[in-house]
Amino acid sequence: MARAFLVVMDSVGIGGAPDVAAYFNGDIPDTGANTVGHIAQQCARGLASVEREGPLKVPHLDGLGLGRAVQLASGAVAPGLGREPKGVWGAATETSTGKDTPSGHWELAGLPVPWTWHHFTQTTKSFPPELIQRVCDLAKVDGILGNCHASGTEIVAEFGEEHMRTGKPICYTSADSVFQIAAHEDSFGLQRLMDLCADLAPFLHRMKVGRVIARPFRGTESAGFKRTGNRRDFAIAPPGPVLTNWVQDAGRRVYAVGKIGDIFSMQGIDQVFKGSDAELMVHLQSLLDTAEEGSLTFANFVEFDSLYGHRRDVSGYACALEWFDVCLGRMLARLQAGDMLLITADHGNDPTWRGTDHTRERVPVLIAGKGVGQLGHIGFRDVAALVAQHLDVPVP
Numbered sequence: 600m601a602r603a604f605l606v607v608m609d610s611v612g613i614g615g616a617p618d619v620a621a622y623f624n625g626d627i628p629d630t631g632a633n634t635v636g637h638i639a640q641q642c643a644r645g646l647a648s649v650e651r652e653g654p655l656k657v658p659h660l661d662g663l664g665l666g667r668a669v670q671l672a673s674g675a676v677a678p679g680l681g682r683e684p685k686g687v688w689g690a691a692t693e694t695s696t697g698k699d700t701p702s703g704h705w706e707l708a709g710l711p712v713p714w715t716w717h718h719f720t721q722t723t724k725s726f727p728p729e730l731i732q733r734v735c736d737l738a739k740v741d742g743i744l745g746n747c748h749a750s751g752t753e754i755v756a757e758f759g760e761e762h763m764r765t766g767k768p769i770c771y772t773s774a775d776s777v778f779q780i781a782a783h784e785d786s787f788g789l790q791r792l793m794d795l796c797a798d799l800a801p802f803l804h805r806m807k808v809g810r811v812i813a814r815p816f817r818g819t820e821s822a823g824f825k826r827t828g829n830r831r832d833f834a835i836a837p838p839g840p841v842l843t844n845w846v847q848d849a850g851r852r853v854y855a856v857g858k859i860g861d862i863f864s865m866q867g868i869d870q871v872f873k874g875s876d877a878e879l880m881v882h883l884q885s886l887l888d889t890a891e892e893g894s895l896t897f898a899n900f901v902e903f904d905s906l907y908g909h910r911r912d913v914s915g916y917a918c919a920l921e922w923f924d925v926c927l928g929r930m931l932a933r934l935q936a937g938d939m940l941l942i943t944a945d946h947g948n949d950p951t952w953r954g955t956d957h958t959r960e961r962v963p964v965l966i967a968g969k970g971v972g973q974l975g976h977i978g979f980r981d982v983a984a985l986v987a988q989h990l991d992v993p994v995p
């Protein structure tokens with residue numbers, strides 16, 4: 600029997616989405632955004648030199664076909680990348696209309712999103728009075744802070760002190776279909792924040808808002824505020840069976856590493872491993888040794904997106920790619936006969952772009968364990984089919 604490891608590098612897009620002109624960061628279209636292409640370009644120009652230097656060094660990703668995939672997707676050459684691939688490689692295009700994490704993951708798992716998400720489009724006074732009232736009633740407070748589009752780190756710096764003083768939760772959104780609540784773990788209470796998000800979620804899900812996200816933080820105004828690792832996403836459940844269900848229904852085990860459990864509302868998942876990306880990598884490496892024959896391990900590494908893409912930190916993003924590449928070298932050495940390792944992404948988040956939102960892009964599909972070859976252009980949902988086929992699991 601075979602095993603499959605499906606790894607999503609969150610936001611590692613490669614440009615070239617055919618429908619890009621319909622997607623924006625503020626009022627700037629995403630046209631031309633290319634996460635990997637632009638990071639490689641900045642590195643080659645010596646403009647990504649914080650805690651690293653020189654051209655982007657990702658020999659293992661490139662050896663599986665990353666550079667070629669960038670070129671196929673967007674026509675752009677990623678400087679320093681593009682060697683002769685030793686894996687199976689291609690570029691995937693999304694059909695779902697959201698450039699967000701659930702849309703990307705659901706479609707990668709075989710289920711394009713069948714509806715249009717509700718977005719809070721106004722950048723200030725973003726939320727309807729009815730929603731604000733509901734937050735106030737549930738949290739037993741007499742108002743909220745924020746009520747706008749924001750970067751999560753910036754809004755906590757802006758309102759953290761007032762939040763601690765008044766007890767009002769900080770509510771914000773983005774270009775994604777999200778309602779995010781930031782609150783202090785000690786003064787507001789972590790469990791209270793989780794309960795508030797859980798109680799609000801059904802109302803927002805009925806509005807077709809994809810996720811309510813709890814964004815706990817700690818610290819003080821003078822020492823600075825810092826978000827903790829206790830973020831939790833309360834996401835709409837996928838509207839039908841997905842890859843994880845197909846695999847589980849065939850009597851196989853499904854392991855979720857990172858946010859996968861949240862993204863799929865635990866649908867079709869047997870066991871979850873959580874933590875920082877460094878901790879997730881330890882879990883993934885040990886699953887390479889221990890996962891049963893026939894199993895699927897589905898992993899998401901979110902820090903490319905959350906720590907570097909949204910923060911528009913090119914050096915940080917390049918460092919994260921280089922770290923992942925070193926780990927990939929170890930993973931490749933651990934693959935057993937019959938294993939497939941498929942590396943892909945869910946959307947772009949070009950750190951050289953204006954704004955702080957995701958960017959609409961194609962994504963790489965890089966496969967180890969299946970010889971050498973080209974997939975060319977495929978759809979996101981073909982990723983699910985490739986994995987199911989490898990595991991010999993029926994695709995409904």
Ligand SMILES: O=P(O)(O)O[C@H]1O[C@H](CO)[C@@H](O)[C@H]1O
Pocket residue numbers: 700749750751752772773774775776777779812814905909
């Ligand atoms: O700026 P932060 O809080 O990291 O938020 C980002 O993370 C959200 C969900 O992944 C996105 O919608 C974007 O708003």
Ligand SMILES: [Mn+2]
Pocket residue numbers: 609610699700904945946
């Ligand atoms: Mn994502």
Ligand SMILES: [Mn+2]
Pocket residue numbers: 904905909957
């Ligand atoms: Mn994101």
